[in-house]
Amino acid sequence: MTDQPIQGVPYLSLQAEFESLREEWFSNLSDIGASGAFILGPNVRAFEEEAAEYVGSRHAIAVANGTDALVLSLRALDIGPGDEVITSPFTFFATAEAISMVGATPVFADIDEASFNIDPESVRAKVTPNTRAILPVHIFGNPADMTAIKSIAEEHGLSVVEDGAQAFGARYGAGVVGSHGDTGCFSFYPTKVLGCYGDGGLITTSSDEIKARLLKLRNHGATAPFTHDELGYNSRLDEVQAALLRIKLRKFEEDVEARLRVACWYDERLADLDLATPVRPGDGRHAFNLYTIRHLRRDALRAHLNEHKVGNSQCYPLGLHLQDIYKSLGYKPGDLPVVDRLCNETLSLPIFPAMSEAQVERVCQLVAEI
Ligand SMILES: *Cc1c(COP(=O)(O)O)cnc(C)c1O
Numbered sequence: 001m002t003d004q005p006i007q008g009v010p011y012l013s014l015q016a017e018f019e020s021l022r023e024e025w026f027s028n029l030s031d032i033g034a035s036g037a038f039i040l041g042p043n044v045r046a047f048e049e050e051a052a053e054y055v056g057s058r059h060a061i062a063v064a065n066g067t068d069a070l071v072l073s074l075r076a077l078d079i080g081p082g083d084e085v086i087t088s089p090f091t092f093f094a095t096a097e098a099i100s101m102v103g104a105t106p107v108f109a110d111i112d113e114a115s116f117n118i119d120p121e122s123v124r125a126k127v128t129p130n131t132r133a134i135l136p137v138h139i140f141g142n143p144a145d146m147t148a149i150k151s152i153a154e155e156h157g158l159s160v161v162e163d164g165a166q167a168f169g170a171r172y173g174a175g176v177v178g179s180h181g182d183t184g185c186f187s188f189y190p191t192k193v194l195g196c197y198g199d200g201g202l203i204t205t206s207s208d209e210i211k212a213r214l215l216k217l218r219n220h221g222a223t224a225p226f227t228h229d230e231l232g233y234n235s236r237l238d239e240v241q242a243a244l245l246r247i248k249l250r251k252f253e254e255d256v257e258a259r260l261r262v263a264c265w266y267d268e269r270l271a272d273l274d275l276a277t278p279v280r281p282g283d284g285r286h287a288f289n290l291y292t293i294r295h296l297r298r299d300a301l302r303a304h305l306n307e308h309k310v311g312n313s314q315c316y317p318l319g320l321h322l323q324d325i326y327k328s329l330g331y332k333p334g335d336l337p338v339v340d341r342l343c344n345e346t347l348s349l350p351i352f353p354a355m356s357e358a359q360v361e362r363v364c365q366l367v368a369e370i
Contacts, residue, residue, distance in 0.1 A: 006362040009350050011311025012191055016354045021247055028243035040219075043242035048202075050249055054169075056179045057204035059211040062237035063218050066165040066187020069201040070098030070135070072235060073161045073183040076213040079104050079132050086126050087135040087163075088118040089319035090339050095137055095163050096320045104132070105329070108321040110336040114279045116140065116292065116346070119338070120148035127152070133159040138167035138177050140315070140348070141193060141259075141287030142278065146172045146180040161185065168194040169256045170287035177287075178204040183214075188245060193259070193289045194252060196241040258353035259288040265357050266291055266349065269364035290315060291351040293367075298347050301370045305349075308366050313348040 032038065044062050052060035063069050079085060081103035087095055089108040099106040109122040116139045123134060134153055136144035146162075153160045160181035164170070168186050170177040170193075178184020186192075188200035205211055216223060221232030248255075263278070263286070270277050276294040280286050292315060295301050305312045319339040321331035333340055349363055 006358055008309030009311060009355075009359045009363055011313060011348075011350045012352050013354060014190060014195070014352070018197070021244070024247050025244050028247070029240060032239045032243060037239060039238050040236050041239045041242075043239045043246060044237050047237075047242040047246050047249070050246060051202055052204060054249060054252075055176045055184060055204045057184065058206040059204065059208075061203045061205070061211060061214045061218065062242065063201040063203060063214075064235040064237065065199040065201040066185060066189060066192075067094040067098055067201070068218075068233060068235040069165075069183075069185035069187070069203045070095065070161065070163060071101050072214055072217045072233065073185055073203055074098060074102045074104065074133070075217055076210050077133060077159045077161070077182060079159070082130065083132040084128060084130045085133045085135050085161075086118075086123050086131060088137045088139065089321040089336060090116060090316055090342060091137040091139060091163065091320065092165070092316070093320060093323070094165070095135065096326070099135065100325075105130075106320070106326070107131070108319070108329075108331065108336060108339075110338045111342070112145075113338045113342065114276075115142055115144075115281075116342065117142060117144040118149070120145055120152060122336075123149065124152050127156050127158075131156065131158055133161055135161045135163060136181075137163040137165075138170055138287075140278070140292050141167045141170050141289040143167065143170045143172035143177050143281050143284045143286070150180065165189075166192060166289040167287050168192065169252060169285075171285040172281065173283050179206070182207065183210060188241065191289075193256070193287045194245070194248060196244050196248075198238075198241050200237050200241045200245065201235075202237075255353045256285075256287055259351060260286070262351050262353075262355045262360060263288045263291055265360040266351075266364065269360065270367065273368055275367070288351055290348040292346050292348045294342065294345040295347060295367075295370070296345060297370055298345050301367065302347055304370050305363075305366055310363055310366055311350045315346060315348045317343055319343055
């Protein structure tokens with residue numbers, strides 16, 4: 001028998017993982033069905049405890065998705081109309097959308113061209129008397145510079161909300177991402193580092209006060225059954241997803257290690273090419289939700305990969321500061337030059353825990369041809 005040469009490589013493949021979890025998850029599903037408790041039940045409570053312990057924060061509150069985790073965090077910090085929140089424009093839209101949804105104004109800072117994360121010096125320059133919070137994104141799984149961000153926040157009395165949607169399990173210094181800010185926000189959308197088979201989200205915090213407010217907000221602002229003193233949300237996690245997340249959390253370190261191994265295979269093979277591979281944190285751990293390179297002929301590379309059926313994604317083609325919805329904020333091309341440049345140079349290559357070295361080899365062969 002001869003090995004078939006690899007043709008296409010998917011951007012992401014979750015089927016093998018599902019097969020390995022099927023038996024345990026299905027047996028949980030049958031218990032859940034028999035129990036009749038489908039939402040905010042024992043699996044959700046257990047997952048909240050296990051996730052808080054993993055992240056190293058005192059509390060974790062499960063919610064319906066990552067966007068809600070951000071929205072509820074901002075609401076719990078009483079951020080709303082008239083307030084400004086400084087964030088990165090080089091992220092998925094939900095980051096800024098959450099700020100706008102609570103009625104506050106997103107203020108976009110420029111990013112660092114090596115880490116793709118928000119540049120603390122640019123953050124500092126954007127602080128005004130209306131600034132209430134900094135919302136750093138740990139983009140692609142790479143932790144933002146939390147020491148610098150927290151020191152700016154302390155200096156100006158600002159809250160810090162971490163968008164860790166792409167970075168569950170990433171570490172900054174000795175601490176896990178999500179344990180550094182007033183709250184840490186996570187998404188369990190299937191493509192994230194820790195993904196469920198539907199929608200899910202989580203907020204971590206070590207403040208009792210914020211925790212109490214979040215518990216209320218996720219359940220229609222109810223202080224007791226049929227008793228409401230503010231408008232909240234229907235943002236709850238269900239047992240079906242929580243049971244799966246508990247299974248995945250138990251073997252999660254193996255998944256991150258597998259991602260790091262794939263990233264190393266890429267690093268070695270791409271080292272001598274005329275492109276930039278992702279930087280790692282000096283003290284911490286990249287979770288490699290995405291493996292994103294910079295290439296001056298990004299569009300040609302993209303076309304070549306597409307032609308050979310290799311998955312890829314343009315994360316991100318346009319800074320959020322230049323999206324139509326934010327026209328009224330008045331940003332122009334050139335205002336945030338690093339973001340504008342990286343939007344033309346970045347390309348995310350396939351990465352998932354079950355990816356083989358031969359698949360990485362095939363992707364790198366094609367990259368080398370450009
Ligand atoms: C995915 C993502 C979100 C939103 O999470 P959902 O679960 O899809 O609502 C927020 N921020 C970032 C950076 C993300 O990648």
